Amino acid sequence: MDEHARLLWEEQAQKVIKNLRQRHMDGVYCRDRREALDLIIRECKPYSPISWGGSITLDEIGIREALRSGGYDLIDQGAPGLSREQQLELRRKSLHSDLYITSTNAITIDGELVNIDGFGNRVAAMIYGPNRVFVVAGMNKLVYSVDEAVSRIKNFSAPANAVRLDRKTPCRETTVCEDCRSDVRMCCHLVVTSYQSTKDRVKVFLVGESLGY
């Protein structure tokens, strides 16, 4: 990546982190995915059990793979050979994990996390349940308002996920949100995380790379 753009991202990240702290959330900037992986894995050590939400970002960084091979106590709904019922049960159990790791669909320069979920398990864990929540986000997720975040998610993240999952949503066909009432709708819950009652329960790892959708 161009060094000037990287420098700008780093400066923007420091603004976001300052604003996160005013909202009782912690934040840290990692220059690239390697630095992020090292730091996150180190910071996972005290927690048991650990769980996570579905996320391309986590896979691109290699977090799930590192935790699976690192001897951690995990609630792993993605483990091979699980039935649909077992996956759903683990998804419920993950709401009681000590640490939950997820990405965010968008983060505003003011330090608000914006997410749209289908089942809602990921946003539920971000709101309440796990003692700690680590949120990992590439700087491509930075936006300047909640409205921009929602537009980004509905007109980019959701259609991209529909392509990935081969979902026959209207946005898969037209590439933009049609505010559908389709049986395969992916946008069921819109959550804006603006503040934490429990200070520093949420920690955001901003990464100076383009990650996920």
Ligand code: SF4
């Ligand atoms: S509401 Fe429907 S059309 Fe709009 S982004 Fe979500 S799934 Fe796609």
